[in-house]
Amino acid sequence: MMNQTAIFIDAGFLLSLGGHRAAGTTLRSAFTTHYEALVRGIVQTVKKNTGLNNLRVYWYDASKDGLFTEQHKRIGLIPGVKVRLGRISYNGEQKGVDLRLALDLVGVARNRSASIAYLVSGDDDLAEAVEEAQDLGMKVVLLGVAKLDSRLGVASVAEHLALTADYIETIPDHLLDGAFTQVLEWDKNHSEKTSLIAKSPAERATKPNLESTVPTPAVMSNKPAIKSFAEAVPEAEVVYSSDREKSGYQGPAAYEQKELSVAEEIGAKVAESWLAFTTQSEVFDLLADKPQLPPEIDRTLLKDCAQVLGEWKTDQQTIRRTLRGAFWEYLDRIV
Structure with a gap:
């Protein structure tokens, strides 16, 4: 197995937590995300923690009919980033995002393309895919947003998923504060x-x-809206x-x-x-x-x-x- 990392990011999960931290709401019009700084900071954090190079950042999001928006195109042009899209259903729910992430996670493990996977998500539905990747010899680390009053130490992560992962690390606060900005009030x-x-x-x-x-x-206000x-x-x-x-x-x-x-x-x-x-x-x-x-x-x-x-x-x-x-x-x- 290649001695390198791979990073899997559930964009809806990460943007919700980062936006809520910056603006007090997950309403995307209330905050701006500096995607390149966010991705680069996560890659640097992972390298600092492991000392390994990164294979790729997989970015999972949803859009109408599964088509690239201008925002998704900009994210996809960031070096080392692969954008994978699910669909938004009629009632606004994401469809196919977790499935794509799970298939990619297991696929990278099966092809022995990386030895450690960093997973930015909190969805309990991914626990089975995590266990499959581990059975194939890959370590899976949850990378979350710190929440001191949580039993897990991170925000919005299902307990079953946390127990399945090998261990949990957090995204530095200064990275989140720099990557998410409340818009002008x-x-x-x-x-x-x-x-x-x-x-x-x-x-x-x-x-x-x-x-x-x-x-x-x-x-610009320093306080959330x-x-x-x-x-x-x-x-x-x-x-x-x-x-x-x-x-x-x-x-x-x-x-x-x-x-x-x-x-x-x-x-x-x-x-x-x-x-x-x-x-x-x-x-x-x-x-x-x-x-x-x-x-x-x-x-x-x-x-x-x-x-x-x-x-x-x-x-x-x-x-x-x-x-x-x-x-x-x-x-x-x-x-």
Whole structure:
């Protein structure tokens, strides 16, 4: 087996954690990702930890019809990066990403192309592929984002996957802070101005204090646009496990009402953040399709909620209905 490494990155997983760290939400319009610096930093981290050269970085993401976007093309042109795309389904879910990653991981191990694989993902579904690669003689290391209050020491990683890997390492904080940047915030009245655009002329006349419906950018803020939702429930411990009956909150947050309350807060916060970065035409389009939400907003609701309640709690229909209902309720109050 070649004495070198290979890096497998679930882009949705990494961008969600990095974006949430920088902007307090996984909404991609709320942050900018410096892809070349991110990839180069991960490769350098792996080399520093192992002393080995890297075969390739495999970058897994999803797109409509599995076609390359301009962003994917730019990432694919980074030296040493191979972009592999799944598809985005009608309801906004990724399809085929985990399968491609699993096949590539096992394929590299079977061809003896690398001796150590670094996996940037938290998905429990990859545990079987990890074990297969290990049986073929490859070491598999989880590379995650540090989370000190987690039992695993990393954020949003399924316990079964963590137990399957040979060991866990973390991406340096300074690398994440440099690779993810919160976008320019609008002034504090932007959300109200944007919502006013969607009102009728008669309704607009009731708020003459707004001098213009054109938002103006503010200075770059060092604080997130919205507060980290994990900070809202410090007494809770998120426990990830493939055994869903034992996953989720322990302690006071185990009560369903507490979880629904957190979901309501997250739904409202995502709506607030979306309004802060949206445009006039996007407001019109969203209201025209009510109650259906665009896939990007729906994914953001679910991912932000998963940061607090865990993936399995977010799968519950009551939680999902509460998230979406709170999003629309906030917009109804503002718009």
